[in-house]
Amino acid sequence: MADFPILSVLLLIPILGALIILPIRSAEETGNRNIRQVALLTTLATLIISMLLLGNFNNSLAGFQFVEFYPWFGGDTGFHLGVDGISILFVLLTAFLMPFCILASWKSIQVRVKEYMIAFLLLETLMIGVFTSLDLFLFYIFFEGGLIPMFLIIGVWGGARRVYASFKFFLFTLLGSVFMLIAILYMYAQVGTTNIPVMMAYDFLPEAQTWLWLGFFASFAVKLPMWPVHTWLPDAHVEAPTAGSVILAGILLKLGGYGFLRFSLPMFPIASSELAVIIFGLSLIAIVYTSLVALAQEDMKKLIAYSSVAHMGFVTIGIFVVNTQGIEGAIFQMLSHGIVSAALFLIVGVVYDRLHTREIARYGGLVNNMPRYAVVFMIFTLAAVGLPGTSGFVGEVLVLFGAYQASTWLAVIAATGVVLGATYMLYLYRRICFGPLDKPDLLNLKDLDKREFLIFAPLVAVVIWMGIYPSFFLDVMHASVAELIANYEAALGGIAAVGQ
Amino acid sequence: MSMIPNLAPALGEIILAIGAMALLIAAVVLKNLTVSKLNKASAMLILIALLPVLLWQGGTEVTFGGSFIQDGFAVFMKTIVMLAAAAALLMSSQYLKLKGIKALEFPILMVLATLGMMMMISASTLLSLYMGLELQSLSLYVLAAINRNRDRSIEAGLKYFVLGAVSSGILLYGISLVYGFTGTIVFADLAGLLAANSSNIGLIIGMVFILAGLAFKISAVPFHMWTPDVYEGAPTPVTAFFAAAPKVAAMALMMRVTITTFPALVGDWQMILTFLAVASMVLGAFAALVQTNIKRLMAYSSIGHIGYALVGLAAGTAAGVEGVLIYMAIYATMTLGTFACILSMRDDEGMTEKIADLAGLSRTRPALALALAIFMFSLAGIPTMAGFFGKWFVFKAAVDAGLYTLAVIGVVTSVVAAYYYLRIVKLMYFDEPAPDFAPVTDLPKRYIIAITAALNSPLSLVFIGLLVSAAVYAAGSFFPS
Numbered sequence: 001m002a003d004f005p006i007l008s009v010l011l012l013i014p015i016l017g018a019l020i021i022l023p024i025r026s027a028e029e030t031g032n033r034n035i036r037q038v039a040l041l042t043t044l045a046t047l048i049i050s051m052l053l054l055g056n057f058n059n060s061l062a063g064f065q066f067v068e069f070y071p072w073f074g075g076d077t078g079f080h081l082g083v084d085g086i087s088i089l090f091v092l093l094t095a096f097l098m099p100f101c102i103l104a105s106w107k108s109i110q111v112r113v114k115e116y117m118i119a120f121l122l123l124e125t126l127m128i129g130v131f132t133s134l135d136l137f138l139f140y141i142f143f144e145g146g147l148i149p150m151f152l153i154i155g156v157w158g159g160a161r162r163v164y165a166s167f168k169f170f171l172f173t174l175l176g177s178v179f180m181l182i183a184i185l186y187m188y189a190q191v192g193t194t195n196i197p198v199m200m201a202y203d204f205l206p207e208a209q210t211w212l213w214l215g216f217f218a219s220f221a222v223k224l225p226m227w228p229v230h231t232w233l234p235d236a237h238v239e240a241p242t243a244g245s246v247i248l249a250g251i252l253l254k255l256g257g258y259g260f261l262r263f264s265l266p267m268f269p270i271a272s273s274e275l276a277v278i279i280f281g282l283s284l285i286a287i288v289y290t291s292l293v294a295l296a297q298e299d300m301k302k303l304i305a306y307s308s309v310a311h312m313g314f315v316t317i318g319i320f321v322v323n324t325q326g327i328e329g330a331i332f333q334m335l336s337h338g339i340v341s342a343a344l345f346l347i348v349g350v351v352y353d354r355l356h357t358r359e360i361a362r363y364g365g366l367v368n369n370m371p372r373y374a375v376v377f378m379i380f381t382l383a384a385v386g387l388p389g390t391s392g393f394v395g396e397v398l399v400l401f402g403a404y405q406a407s408t409w410l411a412v413i414a415a416t417g418v419v420l421g422a423t424y425m426l427y428l429y430r431r432i433c434f435g436p437l438d439k440p441d442l443l444n445l446k447d448l449d450k451r452e453f454l455i456f457a458p459l460v461a462v463v464i465w466m467g468i469y470p471s472f473f474l475d476v477m478h479a480s481v482a483e484l485i486a487n488y489e490a491a492l493g494g495i496a497a498v499g500q
Numbered sequence: 501m502s503m504i505p506n507l508a509p510a511l512g513e514i515i516l517a518i519g520a521m522a523l524l525i526a527a528v529v530l531k532n533l534t535v536s537k538l539n540k541a542s543a544m545l546i547l548i549a550l551l552p553v554l555l556w557q558g559g560t561e562v563t564f565g566g567s568f569i570q571d572g573f574a575v576f577m578k579t580i581v582m583l584a585a586a587a588a589l590l591m592s593s594q595y596l597k598l599k600g601i602k603a604l605e606f607p608i609l610m611v612l613a614t615l616g617m618m619m620m621i622s623a624s625t626l627l628s629l630y631m632g633l634e635l636q637s638l639s640l641y642v643l644a645a646i647n648r649n650r651d652r653s654i655e656a657g658l659k660y661f662v663l664g665a666v667s668s669g670i671l672l673y674g675i676s677l678v679y680g681f682t683g684t685i686v687f688a689d690l691a692g693l694l695a696a697n698s699s700n701i702g703l704i705i706g707m708v709f710i711l712a713g714l715a716f717k718i719s720a721v722p723f724h725m726w727t728p729d730v731y732e733g734a735p736t737p738v739t740a741f742f743a744a745a746p747k748v749a750a751m752a753l754m755m756r757v758t759i760t761t762f763p764a765l766v767g768d769w770q771m772i773l774t775f776l777a778v779a780s781m782v783l784g785a786f787a788a789l790v791q792t793n794i795k796r797l798m799a800y801s802s803i804g805h806i807g808y809a810l811v812g813l814a815a816g817t818a819a820g821v822e823g824v825l826i827y828m829a830i831y832a833t834m835t836l837g838t839f840a841c842i843l844s845m846r847d848d849e850g851m852t853e854k855i856a857d858l859a860g861l862s863r864t865r866p867a868l869a870l871a872l873a874i875f876m877f878s879l880a881g882i883p884t885m886a887g888f889f890g891k892w893f894v895f896k897a898a899v900d901a902g903l904y905t906l907a908v909i910g911v912v913t914s915v916v917a918a919y920y921y922l923r924i925v926k927l928m929y930f931d932e933p934a935p936d937f938a939p940v941t942d943l944p945k946r947y948i949i950a951i952t953a954a955l956n957s958p959l960s961l962v963f964i965g966l967l968v969s970a971a972v973y974a975a976g977s978f979f980p981s
Contacts, residue, residue: 141884152929155930167919171915174915175912178915181895182904185907188899189900
């Protein structure tokens with residue numbers, strides 16, 4: 001197993017699936033069915049391989065495992081792949097969510113099925129590539145390359161204002177990323193390589209660190225997204241098809257948090273500690289402000305989109321307090337949010353497929369004729385709120401513990417976000433599921449069918465599993481997080497020693 | 501010294517020159533010769549002449565009394581120019597037939613222009629520089645006006661001629677100043693003289709005039725005024741040729757003049773090039789936003805791309821030269837591919853150039869839409885497409901050389917430019933179909949679209965290694981280690 005190029009295989013399987021789909025004629029219904037089945041099988045195969053990856057992963061090692069290197073051009077720039085305890089979880093999250101995207105699109109996507117599935121499969125390769133690349137050049141290619149399929153997914157299969165939303169998404173993200181590109185080029189010039197492990201060990205000058213940190217920050221803050229550059233997210237979420245929202249919320253947003261962990265902290269520790277104040281300020285605004293905004297939303301997807309911004313505020317706080325609880329909490333929160341928000345978008349998709357509206361006021365009393373739906377919705381609402389026993393609780397509590405160690409006020413203000421989160425989520429739930437079932441077009445709504453139930457069952461299981469037995473996931477990341485913090489403190493200590 | 505100069509380095513040019521004469525005679529003598537047959541023959545001729553260029557093993561060699569140089573750099577640039585010329589010839593037949601252009605001089609002028617470009621690339625004195633440039637320019641003036649029945653074409657040719665003549669005058673004036681102050685026109689001698697004494701103000705003025713003349717040929721802002729009108733007015737295959745080959749050749753000349761001839765004045769020309777680069781990138785990005793004609797759009801797009809290439813040259817380092825070489829090679833494939841797609845846009849009334857006509861192309865012509873989308877993303881420089889690599893290498897050179905402001909302006913304008921490339925993708929993929937185009941039955945054009953699209957697609961991840969090593973080898977002739 002040691003020599004088997006498992007990461008390359010992981011990257012190639014979705015491409016292979018896309019190539020199989022390519023010649024299938026999607027004109028008639030049988031063709032479309034075949035396309036969907038191939039796509040589903042491909043994503044399931046990827047999921048199985050990524051589980052094998054986790055099975056063979058050694059939790060006690062902090063460094064990169066399953067490392068592969070194929071020379072490309074000049075120097076040691078190359079297809080350099082590997083995973084550590086942090087990135088492997090994101091690979092798993094990507095592979096886990098993809099089959100749901102395909103299943104969720106089974107009926108709702110009827111036009112250009114072939115192009116749709118190809119876009120999703122290529123997106124999967126690009127996302128796994130982001131989390132596994134150990135070369136900055138390669139990372140940037142995967143990171144930015146994802147824009148193209150996502151742009152098409154929103155623009156071709158999206159809602160009424162899809163053109164506006166897709167352009168906003170593309171241009172916002174691109175503008176953020178080009179500053180990171182300049183930072184990457186500067187680092188390349190300084191270090192003489194784009195090898196990520198080498199760069200992690202390199203000490204950038206403190207003055208340079210500030211600029212480089214800001215360059216990366218521009219990209220990750222837009223991607224995450226942080227207040228005030230979050231405005232693309234509600235638009236993109238509202239207009240994207242259900243599966244597009246799932247990918248956006250579940251995986252694309254995590255790229256920002258992952259980037260902070262992989263680059264900002266280990267490569268620019270001094271700048272990170274100096275500029276953490278900015279992060280804390282923006283995160284607190286995000287938590288409080290976007291929670292209040294979420295409270296006022298009339299559109300279900302918009303509400304969940306704003307709640308994502310608030311949840312990501314916890315993630316950034318957890319990352320930049322740089323202690324074990326904070327970082328592990330942040331990672332856990334990202335994984336949990338990836339699954340919970342994806343599930344919430346799927347839940348919105350269920351009723352949207354039936355009624356073709358996302359306006360909250362059009363619903364009410366669904367518990368009466370859709371009991372199964374109401375139960376599933378309740379579980380994920382509570383997970384989003386952070387009820388103990390669900391995955392949301394673990395992440396939020398760990399982050400708050402970490403924040404408390406850094407500053408009491410930070411923790412106190414952040415904690416208000418938990419309360420506000422409960423408010424807007426339960427308010428949403430009340431307006432949709434409870435109350436009288438008196439709107440005529442709701443009377444004939446059918447409860448979850450077998451396919452829909454099959455989609456939600458594993459998501460519910462994982463959310464509860466993560467809530468009851470979080471150690472399974474925390475154990476995977478322990479060693480890598482510990483090393484990250486040790487290196488960070490060593491770098492800061494080294495500067496302090498020089499200063500004395 | 502022998503009376504006959506060493507002909508081996510110039511074998512490609514000689515084949516092309518003799519071949520062009522033979523084709524000219526054939527065009528006069530043979531009664532039933534059509535333009536499309538002559539196009540094919542000319543493309544074959546260029547490809548044959550490419551062989552001795554590609555097989556050149558002699559390293560760096562100077563001949564014809566020091567006025568002609570063949571080196572790795574020349575081989576690289578000539579390969580791009582000749583392939584672009586052959587492609588432009590092959591994809592023009594159908595257009596000429598539709599437009600009723602029977603002028604047999606079309607392919608011959610293309611061959612002569614190509615010959616001029618090859619001489620530009622291999623010029624190693626100011627005189628051979630000017631000779632090559634004029635052979636190229638005069639052929640291109642006529643080509644722009646080749647559709648004699650159409651006012652726009654004649655206007656384009658005339659405009660190009662008048663402005664081109666002025667720029668040639670400026671260039672020639674610069675050459676005379678440099679010759680006057682140094683007494684030599686040979687690049688190598690000039691570099692030597694300047695290394696000893698570079699404080700001569702007259703010489704600097706001469707260099708500035710030469711650069712201004714060359715900036716006109718690559719259509720860098722503020723010498724770009726002719727570009728949109730000529731691009732729009734000239735017959736589309738000629739525009740395709742304009743956009744790809746002469747730009748590459750003029751850029752080669754610009755590189756040879758700045759890097760090998762005036763290295764001592766690097767501080768002076770770096771300033772000029774930085775200005776040209778910034779102005780071109782900004783104008784190229786913003787002016788294209790409002791265009792409705794795809795040829796005009798491509799004109800502003802090409803101005804912007806020249807700006808990016810100049811970023812690499814402004815760095816003035818080996819990495820910068822490599823960056824420009826990579827950039828120009830990729831640029832040529834993107835441009836040719838895009839124009840091959842434009843040549844496939846034909847409605848019932850004839851060739852269409854309106855961007856709005858592309859609406860819904862992904863439904864009516866999925867393959868063409870996919871190819872054009874690849875070109876647009878590549879032109880925008882989005883990763884996994886080849887265009888990104890070009891940007892990566894020129895910006896890397898700029899950052900290496902400490903030109904941070906230039907790099908930041910570059911990437912920000914590339915975001916602005918991304919908007920109008922995306923607009924085309926949006927039209928093709930998000931909008932409802934417009935009336936269908938007539939199918940393009942022309943086989944060569946399909947091959948050209950397919951090949952250039954493949955080169956620009958994510959497959960470029962595989963090819964890019966080859967291109968980089970070729971560019972490193974080519975740049976090595978300027979920076980012997």
